[in-house]
Amino acid sequence: MFAFPSPARNPxxxxxxxxxxxxxxxxxxxxKAIPQLRRGSLALVALGALEACEPVDTSLGxxxxxxxxxxxxxxxxxxxxxxxxxxxxxxxxxxxxxxxLAIADLGDVAIDLRVYNTAAAAGTTQQVAMQAVxxxxxxxxxxxxxxxxxxxxxxxxxxxVNVLAFSNNTSIAGGNLFILGPTxxxxxxxxxxxxxxxxxxxxVVVYSQDVSGQAGRAAVEAALARNGGTxxxxxxxxxxxxxxxxxxxxxxxxxxxxxxxxVFMTADTAGALPLLTQLLPEAGISPSVTQYIGLTRxxxxxxxxDLPGVQGGWFALPDPVMSARFRSxxxxxxxxxxxxxxxxxxxxxxxxGALVSSGRSDALSRAxxxxxxxxxxVNGIFRLRPDGTNERGLAVAxxxxxxxxxxxPAPRTFGGAGF
Numbered sequence: 001m002f003a004f005p006s007p008a009r010n011p012x013x014x015x016x017x018x019x020x021x022x023x024x025x026x027x028x029x030x031x032k033a034i035p036q037l038r039r040g041s042l043a044l045v046a047l048g049a050l051e052a053c054e055p056v057d058t059s060l061g062x063x064x065x066x067x068x069x070x071x072x073x074x075x076x077x078x079x080x081x082x083x084x085x086x087x088x089x090x091x092x093x094x095x096x097x098x099x100x101l102a103i104a105d106l107g108d109v110a111i112d113l114r115v116y117n118t119a120a121a122a123g124t125t126q127q128v129a130m131q132a133v134x135x136x137x138x139x140x141x142x143x144x145x146x147x148x149x150x151x152x153x154x155x156x157x158x159x160x161v162n163v164l165a166f167s168n169n170t171s172i173a174g175g176n177l178f179i180l181g182p183t184x185x186x187x188x189x190x191x192x193x194x195x196x197x198x199x200x201x202x203x204v205v206v207y208s209q210d211v212s213g214q215a216g217r218a219a220v221e222a223a224l225a226r227n228g229g230t231x232x233x234x235x236x237x238x239x240x241x242x243x244x245x246x247x248x249x250x251x252x253x254x255x256x257x258x259x260x261x262x263v264f265m266t267a268d269t270a271g272a273l274p275l276l277t278q279l280l281p282e283a284g285i286s287p288s289v290t291q292y293i294g295l296t297r298x299x300x301x302x303x304x305x306d307l308p309g310v311q312g313g314w315f316a317l318p319d320p321v322m323s324a325r326f327r328s329x330x331x332x333x334x335x336x337x338x339x340x341x342x343x344x345x346x347x348x349x350x351x352x353g354a355l356v357s358s359g360r361s362d363a364l365s366r367a368x369x370x371x372x373x374x375x376x377x378v379n380g381i382f383r384l385r386p387d388g389t390n391e392r393g394l395a396v397a398x399x400x401x402x403x404x405x406x407x408x409p410a411p412r413t414f415g416g417a418g419f
Contacts, residue, residue, distance in 0.1 A: 067361055073352070073364075074135070076115075076116055079091070079096060098378075099346065102350050103353075118148055125151050132156075139161060139163075142164075157175060162178065163178065167179045169181075178390070185222070188219040188295060193227045201230060202232050202259060204260045205234040206237070206265045208271065212266070213267075221234065232254065233258050251263070262290060287311065292310070293313065294314065311400065318392065318394060318410065320397075323380075326338065343377065347382060370383070380411075395409050
């Protein structure tokens with residue numbers, strides 16, 4: 001969700017490579033990072049594109065099935081294995097590995113993990129979700145893609161079983177369906193709050209005129225309004241090199257006429273970000289005066305930090321200490337690096353385990369899942385909201401001299417700094 005197409009099919013790809021060639025040394029050009037770009041994009045694409053899905057009506061369901069805390073709790077894990085797509089196989093393995101790693105960390109809490117293959121298809125997902133419930137599952141973890149997650153939740157709504165999907169598609173959240181993936185709303189809120197606190201809350205929002213860009217724009221504008229900031233302009237551009245070039249004068253005009261002290265971009269590295277951050281300084285919008293802020297990760301792939309245009313820019317990222325700890329443990333356990341979204345499976349098991357440890361038979365009810373204290377995940381604290389979305393504790397980072405520097409640490413509790 002909310003990701004540009006992979007570079008091989010990206011209409012901005014040639015422009016990205018051209019810009020990179022001008023500003024990065026040959027040994028670190030963005031064109032050489034194309035394989036990493038694809039992997040970085042997968043982290044977002046795999047979470048599910050926006051679909052015309054409706055959240056499950058809570059009136060269709062009933063109370064979550066009771067559990068016996070003294071016996072292993074049946075948990076269904078839905079993974080995209082069997083689709084015929086190699087990347088889905090890799091993702092399925094990573095999700096299962098992370099879930100089992102989490103189970104090993106639960107101590108005395110016993111989880112009976114049952115893995116079901118969805119073939120990344122809504123119809124199959126619906127069938128296996130119903131089978132999982134028939135097999136005794138008390139909660140469903142997964143699936144990945146938005147349409148599949150919606151199908152699973154609808155299929156089991158009448159049983160009261162809740163679904164913790166790996167999607168970040170907020171349009172499907174609600175009822176018995178919760179999403180674990182990082183959302184634009186959460187990221188925008190963290191960055192807008194910090195920008196306002198630093199006197200950089202008068203913002204021009206720059207977005208692509210596609211579903212992803214429109215969603216990003218809405219998230220940023222809403223976050224600014226909630227946190228006392230002001231959107232003094234919103235400039236869209238076509239998803240093409242020419243579209244970005246044509247938008248530059250409009251962005252410059254909006255910054256100057258609106259007295260903006262920041263530019264908030266929804267683009268990512270596989271899309272318009274390199275071109276925007278190259279052309280805007282050339283047009284007179286210096287990042288040393290007008291703060292550049294990014295809704296996406298500016299450190300993926302790592303070569304992005306070499307671009308002159310992103311120096312000084314702000315973006316949000318998970319708690320780097322927690323993330324590094326998980327990466328190290330996963331590599332030791334499985335001999336490979338974790339998938340970018342593999343940690344979501346760990347988070348799901350961690351939340352389930354924490355609730356089961358309470359010893360309550362209703363530990364997996366909506367009320368329990370949405371407890372305000374939240375949970376500790378591999379990337380820091382997170383909690384599920386009653387509307388099915390989530391909040392995650394994020395750090396604010398800045399790129400300085402091609403290095404990522406945390407300038408506002410991720411909060412360790414809800415209600416503290418950063419929230």
